[in-house]
Amino acid sequence: MTDLFLPAAMHARGFDEKQLLRARAFIRVTLLILSGILVLYGIWAVNEGPFDPVSLTWAVYALLVGGNLVTVRLSGRFHQVTIANNLAGLSLIAILLHYTGGVASPLVPLFLTGVATTGNFGGNRAILFFFTGFTAVILGTYVWQLHAGDHVEDIHSRFAFLLTALVLLVLANLSAQSARTKTRRMLQQARDAAIEGRRRAELAQAAAEKTLVDLRETQSQMILQEKMASLGSMVAGVAHEVNTPVGLAVTGASQLRTETARILALAADGQLRRSTFDEYLSVVDELATLIEKNATRAAELIQSFKEVAVDQSSDARRPYDLRAYVSEVLSSLAPRIRHAGHKVEMAVPDGIEMDGHPGAMAQIVTNLVINSIMHAYPDERRDGTLRLAARMLDDDMVELAYSDDGQGIPRDLWPRIFEPFFTTRRGTGGSGLGLHLLYNIVTVRMGGTVRVAAAPQGGALFTLVFPRISPGRPDHGAVQ
Known part of the structure; x- marks a missing residue:
């Protein structure tokens, strides 16, 4: 129900949460005061009649408070409306005290309670303003009763009691307000610390997640490097192993070419003998066997490495x-x-x-x-x-x-x-x-x-x- 009296601007998304809470508290207290005034008006109207001065004063008070809610809803000016409401309210309280016995009025405890309660919802300036105004009303009523001579016998003691009660209420409200201020400050600091902690935690989490991603990428790269390293080690070993049979095959082929050139030269000069040619054929067979054996060995090594290397890479x-x-x-x-x-x-x-x-x-x-x-x-x-x-x-x-x-x-x-x-x-x-x-x-x-x-x-x-x-x-x- 309090949101019905909120200004239209406060219904917008993203409005300041603190101001919204204060506005709702103000409307809630005002509604409670209006309800209490209406109840008192009803009691007075039943007992004394609806046109009794006190009944009419309560009715005016109710209209004033209700009008303030409407004004706040239309204008959104809580501070100005609160001041005007308090000034008018204090004036009506003075009228009610005038018609109900002044300092000895049975309404005094009710007004004290109302003022104390209202002061709890304001700051230090509001508390001093409320109590200064109410003190002025009590003092004015006391002086008027003394001047008119229409008062009870213990009016002085009653007035002294009221002043003492007002001073105690002021001190109690200021102390409570100070405690609330400190509590709000501590809560705000705790909230700010929690927000900052959450922000740092989110930053730390983001950094940790990024670090984890980097570590996984690094691990993947290192695993790939490990595979390539083992493959590279195998390449080096196979290259060294193949070098021997290939070298022997090249040496055999070179010697075969040399022997063949020698035989061709002897044949060209007509000096080739049967025994020399038989010796050449024996060397050719030996070298061919050497070349074939080492070439086969090299081919086997290369083929084995080729299959393993292709399997590991593909x-x-x-x-x-x-x-x-x-x-x-x-x-x-x-x-x-x-x-x-x-x-x-x-x-x-x-x-x-x-x-x-x-x-x-x-x-x-x-x-x-x-x-x-x-x-x-x-x-x-x-x-x-x-x-x-x-x-x-x-x-x-x-x-x-x-x-x-x-x-x-x-x-x-x-x-x-x-x-x-x-x-x-x-x-x-x-x-x-x-x-x-x-x-x-x-x-x-x-x-x-x-x-x-x-x-x-x-x-x-x-x-x-x-x-x-x-x-x-x-x-x-x-x-x-």
Whole structure:
């Protein structure tokens, strides 16, 4: 109901909340005063008649208060209307006191209560204004009664009581107003602090979210770099390994050309003998065998690396034989393994036909081997044995077990080794992403599980279990 008397401007969205609360409080108090005046008018009209001076005064008072509500609704000037209402109200109170016994009027306690209540809704100036005006009314009534000689015997004590009550009310209202002001200030400070805290929290949250996005992007880049690093390491090893057979083949071809030029020169001079030609044929056969053997070796190395490298870079899905493909990956890693002074034992049976992403399998084997070379053998130990075995399980599942005979992984680190960026070789070449990448490939890409344990020979044991047919839609012609 209070909103019916609010000015139209206060109904607009975004209006000052503080002013709106004050306006509603003013209207609410005014409505309560109007209700009380109407009740008193009704009582007086029933007892003394509607045209009794007191009844008419109450009626005028009610019209004044109701008119103020309408004026506020139309003009929106709360302060000016409040002053005018108080001045007119004090005048009507003086009239009512005149007709009901002056200082001894039974309405005095009611007016004291009303003035005290009204003062609670204003500031310090409003409180002083209300009480100064009411004091002036009481003092004027007291002086008029003394001058007219129409008063009760204890008028002086009553007047003194009223002044004392007014002073106490003023002090009480000022104290209450001061407490309310402090409380409002503290609430405002708390509200401002809460708003500032929320703003800082939102800024911190935004910064944290941005940092998380940056970390994820950085992690993705580092994972890609890890894949490229392992591929680059494989390239370097294969290049070194291919260099030997290619060099021997080039040397053999050069020697063959030299021998052929010598025979041609002898033939041109007519000095070619049967024994010389037979010797030449023997050398040609030896060199041809050398060239063919080394060229074949180089071709095999290049073909194995080509398939593994293409699988790791394109990550296309296709069917493949697990034994044959793991052999190709290990062949590509052979230079790195031999350079470290270790050997590999493989126990993968024939006939395990996989359908999935061979690049993922190449990354798994590469990361396991590189992890052993970097971490399992301290003090440049060069006699390690890396073991890789696989077998079929029930429900078309494959188990791949990889182990080494190195120093192993402390048990307290087992729960953390698959975390991103966790490494015990920080600053000496370890990125902390190798096993994390392996874990993601096995669990997410291949739909399997991976666990770590201690190997029987004393090193680390990684057991991978995954479906023979990787999750997702198999390509056309995939093995079922």
